[in-house]
Amino acid sequence: MTRQRADDGTAVELRGITKRFPGTLANDAVDLTVRRGEIHALMGENGAGKSTLMSVLYGMERPDAGTIRVEGREAVFASPGAAMAAGLGMVHQSFKLFDSLTVAENVVFAAEPRRFGLVDRAAARRRVRELAEEHGLAVDPEARVGDLPVGLRQRVEILKLLHRGARTLILDEPTAVLTPAEADALFAVLKSLAAQGRSVILVTHKLREVLEGSDRVTVLRDGRVVARLITAETSADEIAAAMTGRAVELDRIHAPGTPGEVVLDVAGLGTDAVHAVDLTVRAGEIVGIAGVAGNGQSELVEALAGLRPVTAGRVALAGQDVTHASAAERRTRGLAYVPEDRHAVGTAPAASVADNLAMGHHRTSLSTRGMLPPAAVRAHARRLVERFGVKASTPEVPASALSGGNLQKLLIGRELAHEAPLLLVEQPTRGVDIGAIQNIHDQLIAYRDAGHAVLLVSAELSEIRGLADRVLVMYEGRVTASYTKQEADERTLGLAMAGGALTDPAPAEAVD
Ligand SMILES: Nc1ncnc2c1ncn2[C@@H]1O[C@H](COP(=O)(O)OP(=O)(O)OP(=O)(O)O)[C@@H](O)[C@H]1O
Ligand SMILES: [Mg+2]
Structure with missing residues (x-):
């Protein structure tokens, strides 16, 4: 196939992307250009629209308006499979691996090397070793994924994308669950991928990582682009101010x-x-x-x-x-308790924000003889949403509609409210x-x-x-x-x- 446009070094170009959810304008005419060979940081406050934008790019959500070009070719992807075929690959925050399978089996899953119609296991192991060596992603192809620490599981996710030929990698908060040493190792890998001419879109809240590991930064606020910065020419204070619209005292x-x-x-x-x-x-x-x-x-x-x-x-x-x-x-x-795992232990995703905030309050001042009157639940929710800045269109939306950081604010607010x-x-x-x-x-x-x-x-x-x-x-x-x-x-x-x-x-x- 011939390229429709000359290669101008652009990996991904989003123009005028708009995405609405009921009651929320998550992306408002967003333009984003990612060049070949760069690590591009996407930053913004919780609920600014970062994950939504990446979901639109990766074919998980359909935009209401706007165009997408990947390596010069225009396409709005109907599914992640279609995005992958165009050279995109995404590592989600909660990994999508099979714990009971080996590293090699996970890497080649649904794209297995075959011999006489059968999966060629030896070839799969060889392929993983080659990829791992080429990219400095050391991991034992025969280890069971369920036995690996998170840092290594993330490597398996990246190997999987490289096996499928991803030229642009999207990582949504990849270091949130990593130790500092694992995060450093990840950045070494990302830099070497960029040096080979691949591109990385990195969603993160960590300013240090952005300053040390990225080439350019795009900042979103309330669904709109508010700053485009060159990392070498900016500072933590400037990025923070762009994100929040005010000066923030760091650390x-x-x-x-x-x-x-x-x-x-x-x-x-x-x-x-x-x-x-x-x-x-x-x-x-x-x-x-x-x-x-x-x-x-x-x-x-x-x-x-x-x-x-x-x-x-x-x-x-x-x-x-x-x-x-x-x-x-x-x-x-x-005792009040804010667990590390806000999804599995901390909250009920299908229940509303208001009900999540009321959980555990059956024996507190909120309750009347062990029952929770709906009016009290709503008033309680409104107070906490305000105090902790939880961004939700109404307290009646399910917790699953909250962005990652807003779910965390909800959990902290609920537990502190127990006094x-x-x-x-x-x-x-x-x-x-x-x-x-x-x-x-x-x-x-x-x-x-x-x-x-x-x-x-x-x-x-x-x-x-x-x-x-x-x-x-x-x-x-x-x-x-x-x-x-x-x-x-x-x-x-x-x-x-x-x-x-x-x-x-x-x-x-x-x-x-
Ligand atoms: N499926 C959905 N239904 C309704 N609203 C949604 C849905 N997904 C996202 N939103 C809303 O869209 C807005 C943007 O959310 P998004 O997840 O893109 O934010 P984010 O920038 O990734 O935030 P975070 O840093 O907290 O992960 C938020 O107000 C969120 O509540
Ligand atoms: Mg997000």
Whole structure:
């Protein structure tokens, strides 16, 4: 087939893309040009329309207006299959792999090399090895995908797209679930793909990644393009201001709180993945847990929430033993919980925003004899939607219509509204835009200052340093170090997270 236009170095060109949902103009006449060989960052606040634009490009949503050109050829794709055939490939935030199949089987799935009409397994393995070597995406072709950590699963997704000949890769918040080391490895891969003349469209909220890893930036606000920037000529402040329309104070370190009574008292706690953890959290205090993902932080929080069996030790909440209490009992005794997994554990996607916000409130001031009057549910929803800036056309829409970051705001808002003495919160700002991060941080500090205890687990060191009054580091299932706010600088924490701290969990004087 001959090209209809001369190759002018443009990989993807969107012109005047408009997409409406009931009550929402998600994309409003968006123009976006992605060049061959560039990493193009797409940024914007939660609900700005980034994922929608990518869904339109990738044939998952039909635009109401506008044109799409891929490598010079005009096409509005009717399905992701058609987009793939034109050289596009998308890595979704929740991976679409088969856990029970091997890496090689996943990579070639539906595009298998065949010999005499049968799938040629040896050829599939060879193909994966070749691709992996060519692109620096090392992964064992015979490993079962279900056994791999997220960073490697993401590699499998990328290999799959490359196997199908993708020349433009779309990644929607690819680093949200990665450790810093995995994210660095991903960027090395993306840069080498770009150097080979492929293009990458990267949707992310992380300014550091954009500044270090992209060539150009397009910023959306309320569905419209508000800035087109060249990365080398811009700054974090300029991007943040374009996104929010105001100046944002990045990475603020909040003043310490005034700790009171012990609310959470954990002694010698053990589970399958946690060993001999001692910790206390006082009223009016935020204790942060830092650590590289997979060192027992999630398991510790699950055990404290009553979702994972405790095999050793003791947990007391507000002076009462809850070591073996159910999750529901802990809630009545004063625990609120923001889990890491906002989809499977945290919210009900088919239920409305208002109902999601009311969940767990059957025993609070919202209820009348255990029932939730609809008017009270609606008023409660309106208050929280306003306070946390949840962007929803009405509180009656299903939670599944919310953008990723808005679902996260909903979950935090609901749990803070319980005013429980203890809040367990995991990755509070994952997938949340910078303006909303500032809001959530302010709300957590206000919650602390109102005399509540907060145990915060976060993969973002700047978040831990900004919020926590004390920082514990977990390594291989144990608390291996403990620092005051002043001691917890980035280098000290980084070293401890890599296993370099003393095994004595109270080296307060040892660190200067
Ligand atoms: N299926 C849908 N039905 C109704 N509204 C939708 C649907 N999908 C998206 N929206 C709305 O369109 C707007 C844009 O959403 P989109 O998911 O594109 O935002 P985003 O920029 O990706 O945000 P985030 O950073 O939070 O992921 C939001 O207001 C969202 O609520
Ligand atoms: Mg999105």
